[in-house]
Amino acid sequence: MEVGINMPFWNNFRKKTDKEKRDKHGETLWDTGELFLHCDLQENLHQIRQAVGNSPDVIIREFEIGSSQDQVAVVYIDGLADKNMVSDFVLRSLMLDTAEETFKNMVSDKSIFDFIKDNALTVGEVKVIKDWKGLILSIFSGDTVILVNGWVEVIGSSTRGGESRGIEEPSSQVVIRGPKDGFSESIGTNISLVRRRIKSPNLWFETMKIGKVTQTDVAIMYVKGIVNDKLVQEVRQRINDIEIDGIFESGYIEELIQDETFSLFPTIYNTERPDGVAANLLEGRIAIFVDGTPFVLLAPTTFFMYFQSTEDYYHRYDIITAIRLLRFVAFFISFLGPSVYIAAITFHQEMIPTPLLINLAAQRENIPFPAFVEAFLMEVSFEILREAGIRLPRAVGQSVSIVGGLVLGQAAVQAGIVSPAMVIVVAITGIASFATPAFNMAISVRLFRFVIMIFAAIFGFYGIAISNLMIIGHLCSLRSFGIPYMAPLAPFISADQKDAILRLPLWSFLTRPRLISQNKITRMEQDLKPSPPEKKGDRNEN
Structure with a gap:
């Protein structure tokens, strides 16, 4: 493929041609076209100070090294560069180690710039920077740059660090x-x-x-x-x-x-x-x-990746297969739960058992809203509570969402705004949506739920069928970098069914997904299926 x-x-x-893209690539808003590296050290330092607006976190250390008292400057940003690395592997090497007699003998055979680049620094990565853009980019990446008076090139040493999680x-x-x-x-x-x-x-x-x-x-x-x-x-x-x-x-x-x-x-x-x-x-x-x-x-x-977890491959295949089936059941509940209730209670009462229908009718006797409005109000309220629980501080977020849901549902039932059955349907639907491992897929299901509710309120089960056909058609039309979104079901690939809806034993994973990897398809030998150990009698007979 x-x-x-x-x-x-x-x-x-892609509105621009590839040539325009190549010409534009790498352009930055701080490229003025007027700044360039000079031989004079003080001029370079002046340009650096002007470019960063004399920011106090840009540290500039000037000193002299060597018997000829060559002027050198070290520039780095406090917070982006590791101070210990700058002190131990850059400043110490340049200021103390270069004062020894060995330095004087070694530097006599080469320039001070080449000696610093090749011998003086004890950091792992050292590079030569030849333009102004590279100098600024290196500094703001956390590197430490060394400028030598009389040279239009700069030495960059990797000292990236600073505080991080x-x-x-x-x-x-x-x-x-x-x-x-x-x-x-x-x-x-x-x-x-x-x-x-x-x-x-x-x-x-x-x-x-x-x-x-x-x-x-x-x-x-x-x-x-x-x-x-x-x-x-x-x-x-x-x-x-x-x-x-x-x-x-x-x-x-x-x-x-x-x-x-x-x-x-x-x-x-x-x-x-x-x-x-x-x-x-x-x-x-x-x-x-x-x-x-x-x-x-x-x-x-693919679509099925969003219902898989890395933990699926750390447990037995039979247990994970049952869990995956449970995830898909929860997916359909969160996708169709309120819609099925709306269609059944509004258009298709004959499909509900008579005792249950009598109970539902008795609960809805004093409800002023139709089932769709009732479900819409409860779903919106549930989404507001869920969003509030996420945005609140962690210590109180979960308590507010749980207590708020209980209080809101009970008060709505006692006030005669919604029926108890609707509270149960919305609660089950909300809980089922949490069973989807991927958060972005769960959000998509929650949004499509409202669309299907509208179709169910207008056309009943026919509306649910029509909306589902439209969604399935949309899913089959999607591509991810050219790969069909519904693979390996559409198109159907029998060899890849081992890890789509079900999860077969690991010894059956002989090949990689065929549409994704087209090189080195085989990833496992075919004789890895476990078998019972041989008995002593069988071994002696052999």
């Missing part, structure tokens, strides 16, 4: 069994967490800077030899085509590179779990890391 081809919306979104358990994807580490806001830390799990030289990643002002670090990671090369090219092209002032979270990237904008269903998966990213990389997907957020994007994705 050709990945990234026949995507009319995305092709229309440590590795913690993911808050949005909690598991009972499995690793407890999660991504943080540092892109370097996040990449290292994946590398710890895939110790292979074929794990490649590419970095780029997106955002004219923010210059945010973005990286794409894939396993060379497993991933489809056309998919890598398409992801790289879409990210490079982004022209925006700032990128602050992976949601910016997700919205700007997705195939279909006008769809409530997510077509790019996000996760906080390194083990989930590693597992999907081995299936041929691409991970997109964005500096400043713990949420990593995975592409391409």
Whole structure:
């Protein structure tokens, strides 16, 4: 299958030619075209101070080294650079170690600039910066730059650090069994967490800077030899085509590179779990890391990925199969619960057992609103309580949402605004929506629920059928980087049914998903199925 081809919306979104994109790529709002590096050290420092508005967090340290008293300046930003690294591996090396006799003998054979670059610094990464843009970008990335009087080039040393959140358990994807580490806001830390799990030289990643002002670090990671090369090219092209002032979270990237904008269903998966990213990389997907957020994007994705959890592969297959079926049951309850009640109580009373129908009629005797208005009021109230519980401080958020729901439901029933049966339906629907592992898919279901309620209130069960057919048709039309969204059901791929709705034993995972990975399809030997141990008598006979 050709990945990234026949995507009319995305092709229309690219308003500029590829040549214009290449000319514009990398442009920043602080590129004035008038600033450039000088041979004079003081002129360079003056330009740096002017460019940053004399910000007090930009630290400039000037001193002299060598027997010829060469003037050198060290520049870094407090909070972005690690002070200990700057002090121990840069300043100490330049100010104290260069005063020894060995330095005088070594520097006599080369220039002071080359000696600092090749011998003086004890940091891991050292690079030469030849333009003004690279100098500013290096400083604001947390590096320490060394300027030498008389040279138009600058030395950049990697001292990135500062305060950051440590590795913690993911808050949005909690598991009972499995690793407890999660991504943080540092892109370097996040990449290292994946590398710890895939110790292979074929794990490649590419970095780029997106955002004219923010210059945010973005990286794409894939396993060379497993991933489809056309998919890598398409992801790289879409990210490079982004022209925006700032990128602050992976949601910016997700919205700007997705195939279909006008769809409530997510077509790019996000996760906080390194083990989930590693597992999907081995299936041929691409991970997109964005500096400043713990949420990593995975592409391409399918509809069934949003009902799977990384914990599914750490328990027995029969238990997880039952749990997955339960998730799909909860999905249909949250999707159709209020609509089925509205259609049955309004148009199709003959489908309700007579004793239950009498009880429902007695409850609704003094209710002034039709079933649709009743359900709409309760659903909106429930969504308000859920949103308030999220935004309130954690200590009181859960208490407010639980107590508010109980008090509101009881008061509404006693006031004769809604019936007790409607409170039960809305409560079950709300609880079932929490069973979906992916938060963005659960939100889509909650929004579509109101649309189906309208169809049910107008046409009854016929409206539910019509709306469901429209939604299914929309799902089948979606693509994620050229991959059908409903795969492996539409199109039906029998070899991939082992991990779609059901979860078969791990020894049956002989091949990778066929539409995603087209290289090295086989990932497991065929003789790994467990068998009973041989008896001693059988062994002796052999």
